[in-house]
Each structure stands twice: as structure tokens, then as C-alpha cells.
Amino acid sequence: MTLPPFDLHRPQSLEEATExxxxxxEDAAFYCGGTELLLLLKLGFASFGHLIDLKGVEELAGVRSEDGCLVVGAAVTHRALERSELVRERLPALADMERKVANIRVREVGTLGGNLCFSDPHSDPATFLLALDAEVEYRRGGEAAQRAPISDFVVGPYQTVLGEGEVLTSVRIPELPPGAAVAHAKFAFHERPTATVACLARVADGEIAEARVAVGSVGARPVRAPAAEQMLIGAPAEEIGNGLLAEAGERAGEAAAPVDDATGSAEYKAQLVRVLVARTFREATA
Ligand SMILES: Cc1cc2nc3c(=O)[nH]c(=O)nc-3n(C[C@H](O)[C@H](O)[C@H](O)COP(=O)(O)OP(=O)(O)OC[C@H]3O[C@@H](n4cnc5c(N)ncnc54)[C@H](O)[C@@H]3O)c2cc1C
Incomplete structure (x- = not known):
């Protein structure tokens, strides 16, 4: 596999990138770590005469805490998130999830923004961010930033809301409210996950006051499972029954609309979701 020739551009601002x-x-594509795009080029699945490297654009860099959110620049790598002291202090579950993405070579160069923009249905971060009600910011150079919840940003397999020349700049992740915890679990045979589950539980007065269940990798896009969430609210946090968790897992499997693909059959993926939802929700409440 060899890369076909292309011109490489290294803009220093978003205005320059859009220009x-x-x-x-159509002969140009943005890229950041290149772990997806360069692979596509090598395999001959895509061809561009011009690649626009976004790593030098300052507003896509860094992690900061702002207005109760962790704001992660789109060009921040998985490895940087895994090792960030700020992330470990404010949202350790994000660092734990990132440590489970791909392998160390991919995490070292692959970015959170690239993962979300590529919109591979087998994405751990997209599912995790859905459970946290995260939002993304994107814009064209010279224009104001737009915001969208992650649930709207990911439209389907390899499809996002981004239009021509629009760049994902950052991901805004609300820090957890008091009494809440989030847990993530995945199951993978190959490089990409077969099933990904992220659950948030908020406990008040010994009961589940809020439940969020997000399921990804099994269907066309990551989804929340409202029926599963509803049935968990009001359950005693210290002794959630196995029956209730199994039922919630069943509802989550339905919401995810599993499809057969190279990572497993729809039936098998639904079973994985049942098991992972029960385990992950229990972990979040613990
Ligand atoms: C071997 C392997 C194993 C993997 N395993 C996992 C896994 O277990 N879990 C998981 O979730 N993922 C997994 N991945 C996916 C991995 O997380 C992504 O490859 C990586 O995050 C993509 O980031 P990147 O910066 O390299 O993207 P790039 O390849 O640079 O870009 C990907 C796409 O997004 C566009 N793009 C990139 N940044 C922007 C931006 N800021 N604005 C607009 N468009 C942009 C590009 O035009 C391109 O179309 C795996 C990948 C590989 C190769």
C-alpha cells in the first residue's frame, strides 16, 4: 500500500483552512492525525490532490475548563486526553474511555475531532459523549461558531452535519452533576468495537434520580435508549435488581437497532448490549 501523491497545506488559522x-x-480534504484518511488513500477508496492539515490551527488545540464544561480542542489526540491532568481531575471516566480506544500508535496521532468527523459507527467517544450530553462547536473561517449536541452532529455512518469547508473546532463536555457518575464498557474482537455502552447514573436520597444509557457500534449510529433510562429512574441505588437491569438492557438493545456486519450478527450484538448495559449501569451507580 503506497500513498498516491498530493500537495500538503499547513494553515495556521481557520480562515486560511477554509480558504x-x-x-x-472537491479535490481537497481536511485531516488531523490522518489515521483514517491516509488509510483510505492508501487503499484507493478516496483520492485528493490537496490535503489540509489542521494541526497548526491554534483554536483546535488544548483542553480547558470553562463554564462547568471540559472544552477539548478537536485536534487533541486520544493519548493526550488519556494523560491530561485536567481530564484526570475533572472527568477521569473520559481518560479511562480514551485509554481503551484503538492501540497506542493510533491514540498517539488520532484525534477526538477526527474520530467524530469520520463518524465510523464503531466509535467509542461518540457513544461516551452521548451519555454526557456533550456538544460540539464548528465553523467556517470568517463565520461565527455553531453548536450542536453530539446526537445531532453524528448523522449516520460516515456522515456528520458538517457542510463544505466547515471545521469541527471543539467538544464541550459538561462536568458531572453532584451525585452522578459515568461508566463505559466495550467489547471488541477486531480493532474496532463490536459494542460500546456508556451509562450515567445520578443518585439522590438513595434512589436513581437520573439515568442515561447510550449504545454504539452495534447499529448505524450511537443512540440513547429512553425506554431503558425511564425504567431505571426511582430504583434503589444500592440494590438494583438483576431483573430490572436485564430488562433495561433488552430495551437498550432494541433502541440500538443492531445490524449484521463484520464485527458480529445483529442477534449477537443485542446480547452484548444486554450484558454491557447491566454491568455498566451497575458500575456507574457503585
Ligand atoms: C487500527 C485502528 C483501530 C481503531 N480502534 C478504535 C477503537 O477501538 N475505538 C474507536 O472509537 N475508534 C477506533 N479507531 C478510530 C480512531 O479513533 C480514529 O482513527 C482517529 O480518532 C481519527 O482521528 P484522526 O485525527 O487520525 O482523523 P483523520 O484521519 O485525520 O480524519 C478523519 C476524517 O475526519 C475529517 N476531519 C478530521 N478532523 C476534522 C476537523 N477538525 N474538522 C472537520 N473534519 C475533520 C477528515 O477530513 C477525515 O475525513 C481505530 C482506528 C484504527 C486505524
Missing amino acids: LADRYG
């Missing part, structure tokens, strides 16, 4: 995208149109 390059406009100039070269």
Missing part, C-alpha cells in the same frame, strides 16, 4: 478548502473544492 484552501474553497480554493481546491
Whole structure:
């Protein structure tokens, strides 16, 4: 596998990046770590004469805490998130989830923004961020930023809301409210997950006051499972019955609309969801 020739552009601002995208149109593509895009080029699944490297664009860099949110620049790598002291202090579950993404070579260069923009249905971060009600910010150079909940940003397999020349700049992740915890679990045979589950539980007065169940990798896109969430509310946090958790897992499996693919049959994935939802929700309440 060899890379076909292309011109490499390294803009230093978003304005410059958009100007390059406009100039070269369909013959240009943005990239950050290149772990997905360069693979596609090598395999001959895509071809571009111009690649626009976003790593030098300052507003896509860094992690900060702002207005009760962790704000992660789109160009921050999985490895940087896994090791960030700020993330470990404010939202350790994010660092734990990131440590389970891919392998160390991919995490070292692959970015959170690249993962979300590629919109592979087998994404751990997209599912995890859905359970946290995260939002993304994106814009074209010269225009104001737009915000969208992660549930709207990911439209389907390899499809996002991003239009021509629009760049994902950051991901805003609300810090957990008091009494809440989030847990993530995945199951994988191959490189990408077969099933990914993230659950948030908020406990008040010994009962589940809020439940969020997000399921990904099994269907066309990550989804929340409202029926599962509803049935968990009001359960005693210290002794959630196995029957109730199994029922919630069943509802989550239905909501996820599993499909047969190279990572497993729909039936098998639904069974994985049943097991992972029960385990993950229990972990979040513990
Ligand atoms: C071997 C392997 C194993 C993997 N395992 C897992 C796994 O277990 N779990 C998981 O969730 N993922 C997994 N992945 C996916 C991995 O997380 C992504 O490859 C990585 O995060 C993509 O980031 P990148 O910066 O390299 O993207 P790039 O390849 O640079 O870009 C990907 C796409 O997004 C676009 N893009 C990138 N950044 C922006 C931006 N800021 N604005 C607009 N468009 C942009 C590009 O045009 C391109 O179409 C795996 C990948 C590999 C290769």
C-alpha cells in the first residue's frame, strides 16, 4: 500500500483552512492525525490532490475548563486526553474511555475531532459523549461558531452535519452533576468495537434520580435508549435488581437497532448490549 501523491497545506488559522478548502473544492480534504484518511488513500477508496492539515490551527488545540464544561480542542489526540491532568481531575471516566480506544500508535496521532468527523459507527467517544450530553462547536473561517449536541452532529455512518469547508473546532463536555457518575464498557474482537455502552447514573436520597444509557457500534449510529433510562429512574441505588437491569438492557438493545456486519450478527450484538448495559449501569451507580 503506497500513498498516491498530493500537495500538503499547513494553515495556521481557520480562515486560511477554509480558504484552501474553497480554493481546491472537491479535490481537497481536511485531516488531523490522518489515521483514517491516509488509510483510505492508501487503499484507493478516496483520492485528493490537496490535503489540509489542521494541526497548526491554534483554536483546535488544548483542553480547558470553562463554564462547568471540559472544552477539548478537536485536534487533541486520544493519548493526550488519556494523560491530561485536567481530564484526570475533572472527568477521569473520559481518560479511562480514551485509554481503551484503538492501540497506542493510533491514540498517539488520532484525534477526538477526527474520530467524530469520520463518524465510523464503531466509535467509542461518540457513544461516551452521548451519555454526557456533550456538544460540539464548528465553523467556517470568517463565520461565527455553531453548536450542536453530539446526537445531532453524528448523522449516520460516515456522515456528520458538517457542510463544505466547515471545521469541527471543539467538544464541550459538561462536568458531572453532584451525585452522578459515568461508566463505559466495550467489547471488541477486531480493532474496532463490536459494542460500546456508556451509562450515567445520578443518585439522590438513595434512589436513581437520573439515568442515561447510550449504545454504539452495534447499529448505524450511537443512540440513547429512553425506554431503558425511564425504567431505571426511582430504583434503589444500592440494590438494583438483576431483573430490572436485564430488562433495561433488552430495551437498550432494541433502541440500538443492531445490524449484521463484520464485527458480529445483529442477534449477537443485542446480547452484548444486554450484558454491557447491566454491568455498566451497575458500575456507574457503585
Ligand atoms: C487500527 C485502528 C483501530 C481503531 N480502534 C478504535 C477503537 O477501538 N475505538 C474507536 O472509537 N475508534 C477506533 N479507531 C478510530 C480512531 O479513533 C480514529 O482513527 C482517529 O480518532 C481519527 O482521528 P484522526 O485525527 O487520525 O482523523 P483523520 O484521519 O485525520 O480524519 C478523519 C476524517 O475526519 C475529517 N476531519 C478530521 N478532523 C476534522 C476537523 N477538525 N474538522 C472537520 N473534519 C475533520 C477528515 O477530513 C477525515 O475525513 C481505530 C482506528 C484504527 C486505524
